[in-house]
Amino acid sequence: MSSVVVVGTQWGDEGKGKITDFLARKAHMVVRYQGGSNAGHTVVVDGEEFRLHLIPSGILYEDKICVIGNGVVIELGVLVRELQYLQERGKNTSNLRISDNAHLVMPYHRRLDEIEEEQRGEDRLGTTKRGIGPAYRDKAARFGLRVCDLLERETFRKKLATRLEQVNHLLCQVYGTEGFDLEEMEAEFRRYADIIEPHVVDTSLIINQALDAGQNVLFEGAQGTLLDLDHGTYPYVTSSHPTAGGACIGAGVGPTKIDRVIGVTKAYTSRVGDGPFPTELTGETGDWIREKGHEYGTTTGRPRRCGWLDTVILRHAVRVSGLTGLALTRLDTLGGLKEIKICRGYRYRGRLLTEFPHSLDVLKECEPVYEEVPGWDIDISHLTDYDDLPVEAKNYLQRVEELAGVKIDLVSIGRERAQTISLHRVF
Ligand code: IMP
Secondary structure (H helix, E strand, O other), X not given: OEEEEEEEOOOOOOOHHHHHHHHXXXXXXXXXXXXXXXXXXXXXXXXXXXXXXXXXXXXXXXXXXXXXXXXXXXXHHHHHHHHHHHHHOOOXXXXXXXXXXXXXXXXXXXXXXXXXHHHHHHHOOOOOOOOHHHHHHHHHOOOOOEHHHHOOHHHHHHHHHHHHHHHHHHHHHHOOOOOOOHHHHHHHHHHHHHHHHHHEEOHHHHHHHHHHOOOEEEEEOOOOHHHOOOOOOOOOOOOOOOOOHHHHHHHOOOHHHOOEEEEEEEOOXXXXXXXXXXXXXXOHHHHHHHHHOOOEOOOOOOEOEEEOEEHHHHHHHHHHHOOOEEEEEOHHHHOOOOEEEEEEEXXXXXXXXXXXXXXXXXXXXXXXXXXXXXOOOOOOOOOOOHHHOOHHHHHHHHHHHHHHOOOEEEEEOOOEOOOEEEOOOOO
């Protein structure tokens, strides 16, 4: 048995979809454990591009069991469209399993997300407006609707009617906008229920059975460490736990069942949404990285803010998720730069900080302290062997390992599955 959790170490968009897809070759089961359709995973297989938001990217293999765990919040309209999209492209979706204990993202969650972002004005969080915050809020406040409620016709109608009365009051009386119609929403969700019902199971049970049977299980995190509700740049975070602990809660497995945790990190840093970003490059180099790396959001199309690799952030991710190794992506994007900078600490009011601060007021004032290493000018995207990398690229990787305090297991040098160099075995 082997179980591996894949997490993002930065602000999301590190290339987790590609790394999960690569590792899924050796897995029997792939499990999503948190987040919702705010995530966007792009995977390229034999030149064909797939964009997924909810379904684990393991679905692109014929024979993997793919699980949407209890910790995910599911927008059924998106899920049903994704199933259809995969079926139209000839993919087998019969291996999808959906937790009966997962919560639903309802149409009013999306509406509230939009209204609340608007109301925050200049202090907006830059959410994806997919209703994620309001859905997790309802879950925590015990107003949520779960997949198992949806499958019980009477229970669902009763719970929906109660919640809609409260939400419509808020929408009409407080925000002065239109409410939702119970009959219409119920009919829409009945259609969804019929489509998803064959996939619904107790996913914690089947994951634990797979582990006990000695199968390889891969847990796929969405977003990244700095978007974690507890360990991220609060309040500029998402409402779930993308760190490794989230896998236990969001999949229903004990921490004793996790063998390895791989942190995916870009060779530089990017961020969508608002909030402080110490190594952000607002000039020419930042634009160059954005264009070369096609740094535009999969879910919203927004341009991503780009900057140098920050190993203060990496060390934070290593600590809070107990990373056993790194998967470094987009090394090819840095090719062509004369010098590459790596942030190893922050200067704050004359002091050197080596650990990531929690206060955003402190973070805003932090000036990155850089080391410079020479770049390389050859195209590395076709290489298959670590030994063939230019010496400058190897030196860069070595320095990242030293500063992060953890080894690099995988290096990604392009979008294709095959453009991945293995340094150490993961499964
Ligand atoms: P929410 O998850 O839509 O509530 O957005 C909260 C913050 O997380 C915003 O800064 C979003 O841009 C960010 N975010 C959410 N999902 C992703 C993702 O998959 N990649 C990168 N950023 C994300």
